[in-house]
Amino acid sequence: MYAWFASIRMSVQQPFVDLWHKMVNIGPRWLVGLVILIVAWLLAKLVGKVVQKAIGRTSTEGHVDILVARGASAAIMVLGVMLALTEVGLDFGHVITTLGLVSVGIGFALKDILGNLFAGVLLLVQHPFTIGDQIRVGNQEGFVETVRVRDTQLLTYDGERVFIPNSTVFSSPIINYSSTPSLRKD
Numbered sequence: 001m002y003a004w005f006a007s008i009r010m011s012v013q014q015p016f017v018d019l020w021h022k023m024v025n026i027g028p029r030w031l032v033g034l035v036i037l038i039v040a041w042l043l044a045k046l047v048g049k050v051v052q053k054a055i056g057r058t059s060t061e062g063h064v065d066i067l068v069a070r071g072a073s074a075a076i077m078v079l080g081v082m083l084a085l086t087e088v089g090l091d092f093g094h095v096i097t098t099l100g101l102v103s104v105g106i107g108f109a110l111k112d113i114l115g116n117l118f119a120g121v122l123l124l125v126q127h128p129f130t131i132g133d134q135i136r137v138g139n140q141e142g143f144v145e146t147v148r149v150r151d152t153q154l155l156t157y158d159g160e161r162v163f164i165p166n167s168t169v170f171s172s173p174i175i176n177y178s179s180t181p182s183l184r185k186d
Contacts, residue, residue, distance in 0.1 A: 029087055030088060033084035033085065033088045036083050036084040036087060037080055037081065037084045040076055040077055040079065040081070040084070041077065041080065043076055043080070044072075044073040044074075044077045044080070047069075047073060047076055049069070051065070051068055052065045052066060052069035055068050055069070067121065067149075112165075112167070115167040116150050116165050117149055117150065117166075119165075119166035119169065120147075120149035120150055120151070120166035121149065122170060123152070123166055123169060123170060124149070127147075129147075129176045129178070129179075130144065131145065131146065131147065132178070133177070133178040133179070134176075135174055135176050135177065135178070136174070136175040136177070137152070137154070137164055137168070137172050137173075138164075138168065138172045138173075140156070140162050140164060141156065141157070142155050142156035142162065143155045149166070150166060151163045151164060151165050152164050152166060152169050
């Protein structure tokens, strides 16, 4: 009877002993992963501020400095999370493959939105016109009121507000009447 009780005790006790050994072996790896996350967070904050100051000196148009700084911070945080999870023991091979396939599907589904986003970023960086300029894009003509990441807002001569998607603005010829001091009209 005592042997039967001892075998039951061992079968109940063994999973807890195994769990304890795993925790002792993995515990330091969790601490290293946590340190990696903290360092990545601090580095992301620092890089974000430095990038925003550096780009803010050259371009204040459309808050490009904030956009690029947030992108740099996010990239560092993603890298830090991946390093921390790798240290803990997670294999990213399958995760990256799945994310790649999912991103292709999302890219096709959001093609127009992403096209407007990237065209907006390029317009904010290149700034072929500024707020208040008199421009013509396609058959729309007026004064630029705002340039956002998704669209450009014009105030026409009739007082109408026209929202032109940035992909259209980027792919169409832009005539900027305000960029030259004098114009000749026939």
